[in-house]
Amino acid sequence: MRTDKCMEVVNADQDVISPVSRVSYYPLVIKRGHGAIIEDADGNEYIDLLSSAAALNTGHAHPKVVEAITEQVKDFIHYTPCYMYHEPLVKLADKLVQVTPGDFRKRVAFGLSGSDANDGMIKLARAYTGRSKIISFIQAYHGSTYGAISLSAISLNMRRKIGPLLPDIYHIPYPDCYRCVFGQKCSTCSMECIKQLEIAFKYYIPAEEVAAIIMEPIAGDAGLIIPPQKYMDKLYSICKENGILFVSEEVQQGFGRTGKWFGIEHFGIVPDAVIMGKSIASGMPLSAIVAREDIMQAWEAPAHMFTMAGNTVSCRAGIATMDIIEDENLLKHTRELGEHVINRFNRMKERYELIGDVRGTGLSIGVDLVKDRHTKEKASEAAAKICYRCWEKGVILTFFASSVLRVQPPLVITREEMDKAMDIIEEAINEYLAGDIPDEVLKVAKGW
Template sequence: MGSMENNHKILAKESEAFATAARVKYYDIVIDSGRGAILTDVDGNQYIDLLASASSTNTGHCHPKVVKAIQDQAAKIIQYTPAYFANSQAARLVPRLAELAPMSGPVEVAWGNSGSDANDAIIKFARASTGRQYIVSFTGAYHGSTYGSMTLSSVSLNMARKMGPLLPGVVKVPFPDPWDKLPDESEEQFVDRYFKMFKLPFETYLPVDEVAAILIEPIQGDGGIVKTPPEFMKKIYQFAKENGILFAVDEVNQGMGRTGKWWSIQHFGIEPDLMSVGKSLASGMPLSAVIGRKEIMESLGAPANVYTTAGNPVTTAAANATLDVIQEEHLLERSAKLGEKAKQFFEGEQKKYDFIGDVRMYGLDGGINIVNPQTGKGDTAATTRIMYRVFELGAIIISLRGNILRFQPPLVITEEELDRAFGMLDQAFAEEAAGKLTLPDNADELGW
């Protein structure tokens, strides 16, 4: 890493007016530009991006086709509110998204600006179409930062602290985290135990005929990149269908090819009734969508879910180009192929270093637990030392839940870049094993 002088100057000036609540702190850098999987800061230092802007730039930074689509559209018209009139880009995108949706039968789309308001829209449409009030979500989930989506979430206490009362009618049930599996407990016993906990509210205080929807991330993102056990998913889906409850999925983090399929729910062979999409939908431009079965989406009339800028010409042009890039460059297949390579690398490291616990990889989408070898429990200090060393060596990786390395590079990352990143990770692991790494001075400030 070279000089950080300009980074520090800009950050010092910004900090005078920037709210603490608006950024999860990791590294003192100011990103100036990006291309593909490479980021450059204001001092000219380059980094391999292993985060893809929180999985919002699956097509990489400044993909030429996406850039051209944005530039060409901006020269025609930047904004006219889709709340009143259609625009040519959005009108083209709607049927494309409907066709890609993992749902049979007629499907409709409504726009939003972020994954947060797409999840708010799920609440609206679910309540309207069922005439029921309650929404069930899971611990460890991250669904967004608007009041509705924040209420659905439970990945950080700072998403609830000092802000109550939150949205009424939301009930959270335990997510089956793999590290909560008991010693000698079989997968079947584990699933049965968590399904029993899932049903407890319905048997004690939550009338099943007043529940509108169950919302789940098929693979939790900020909760640690954790796939829902398939048998558990099957059980809650059947429960929903048997009781007239809508089954909704959040694909904001895990959709758009991230897991080697268009949507993470496709790993389960289940068709949702509603789904939220965002982040990489427009390669990071502010665009989201709620997609659902037509009869559900027609349960509300305008202006129940309109936003002045949602679905505007520039963001939808970027989304159309994004779909083109994913299809033309076969990024689903690329994610699956390079994800297997990443899995082999991390599993090889796991054999070398006893502080690497569970390794989860679903396409280019991974969570790597860093643990205390003596206790098997998560080791936040070691995780921070490792990720900070990787940053010093020239790659961007962050932690989740304190002790999980989040591995989500752009799907366009080259194999040479991936190999270089693996070299940096291996060096950081080796130095941690040798006791050579120290915590940064501001370690207590870093991470979720």
């Protein structure tokens, strides 16, 4: 495997780029990508199981996205919707409104990143309800603008030194049935996690002051944790009883990732608002909040206005993205292939004690590695080494939550590509267990 050109770029990067915005895995310099295949600067090829952090559900350089972008660039690149109008903005908004759950009138507010959409949601919820408090979840990642960091509770590093953060944001435990923080098993579960909210409402958070609960329907960066249906039903009913907005944060799980347009649809819950980003425009910067019309009327310009929001080229890419998901039947493909992938990982789990849990929906799959199945202690080094070895063997695999292999390939990936990637993951697991992956790689494969 040649790495000269990649190393040249990585070394130059280390001289000039701030360390604040990179989590290190391995020195991969992207040169080109098509579908689920990436080529690096030295000509090595990889099967991509990361999709640029779930931002490329339609795959790399999908011809229809490229065509839409190229056509638009030739006419005009952007004119700010803050002052003027453009058609792709309205067309995309129409399409978004149609696929967002809820049989009611909705409106769209565009931004540029998942982070700003989270900030926008805080503002919108406060404006609509006249209440200031927002509830989100421990271990959640919602982004890096001030509001999004305030909602997040996944890493001390992202909160250290930069405070004060936004006031009146509270965090409750995410319902994690594999690593229940209350030490319960499914058979004995009495939903201690929802009781935490009830306790909060009894002693220190007046429910009538809470504007919104912002929740990922599958907690992505927390390690792809899927909440139980009974929790979701109870949480939703608590929101409704107390006039609290229920917001589904779909930046990572949206646009077909779970085999439905949005993750929340798996629970049969209709949220008051949905936060969107990442795959919405196949890699072009764009985000959106889609909410009930009456909610959206509550704030006024320029409370959430960015010159580049709703960028014309991004909107064209967004329209193409949605067409591709529909025309290529990607939701069905994702459900079917996802089932196959989960079955294969579950079979691996029977062979390797290292695999503690396999969980996921569609092509949003986490493989949780443990040192001991009983204690469930996270096997962080194993995750780092296996990901590094996969890269050496031609698979882009990362881990999050210290120990969870993140399997989120472009939804256009074929079964053959996916099988090949899983063969390589299994080889890497065997090489790890045989002690063939040196400790040195841990200096590079840090992950988070």
